[in-house]
Amino acid sequence: MKGKTDYTNEVVNQIAGHAARTVPGVHSLGKANIIDRLKGGKALDAGMKSEVGQQEVAFDIDLVVDYGHPVQEVAQNLREAISGQMKAMLAREVVECNINVVGVHFEEEVK
DSSP: OOOOOOOOHHHHHHHHHHHHTTSTTEEEESOOOHHHHHTTSOOTTTTEEEEEOSSEEEEEEEEEEETTSOHHHHHHHHHHHHHHHIIIIIOOEEEEEEEEEEEEEOOOOOO
């Protein structure tokens, strides 16, 4: 049967956000705000914007990295994780993945 399947930006961002959670050194996407903290966390699609085409997708992502992890390595691993999930789940090629590092998370010492 013929037809086409479209994906909303929200769906694409949720899949990419889930993929990001598997990457060591990714603390969060986007900066946490008071509403996120009150809700007990952040949405899977926080900190990212996407443009979805019929065969491709592009991302702009705000990233907070855990201190001690090589930032360039974390960013590259994030791109690869997202790209893999876009291919596997949506049959879309990631043509661009711009990452804006917006923070570093430092573990607080427990005294």
